[in-house]
Amino acid sequence: QYGDINFVAATLVGIGTGVLFTLVEMTNCLQPSDPSWMTLVVGFLLPFQLHVLFLCGYSTFQGHPHPLLHSSKLAESAIEGTMSALVQTYALIFRSLEWEDLKVGYISLASSFASIGWAFTQFDRQEKGMAGLPGV
Secondary structure, X not given: OOOOHHHHHHHHXXXXXXXXXXXXXXXXXXXXXXXHHHHHXXXXXXXXXXXXXHHHHHHHHHXXXXXXXXXXXXHHHHHHHHHHXXXXXXXXXXXXXXXXXXXXXHHHHHHHHHHHHHHHHHHOOOOOOEOOEOOO
16 A cells, blocks of 8 residues: 555665675674684574574673674664664655554654664774774
C-alpha cells in the first residue's frame, strides 16, 4: 500500500553495507597472533550479525578489547544505525500515522539517535580518540 518495500530495501542496504565494511576491516584488524578458529567463527557469524556478541565474549576472555570489536561497533552505529534512523525519520514525516504509532516512532527515533551519539562519544573518548587522534 505505501511502497514499504523501499523501506525494507533501504534497511537491508544499510545492514549489507555494515557487513561489507566489517568484512573489509577484518583484513586490517585481525592480527597474526589471533587463532585461526577465531577468524573462522567471526567470518561465519558476520552475516547473521552475531560477530559482535562473539567478539565481546572473546575480548572478555582475553582481558582487552579486540580491535575488530571497535570496527564492528563503528559499522553498526555509523552505517546501520544511521540508515535505520533515516528510514524511521522518513516514515514519521511522510506517513499519516495514528497518534499511538507516532509516539512509538518518536521514542524509537530518539533512542536511535541517542545510541548513535553515545557510540561516537565512546569512540572519541580522550584516552583513546579515533584513528590515532586525541579525543575530546
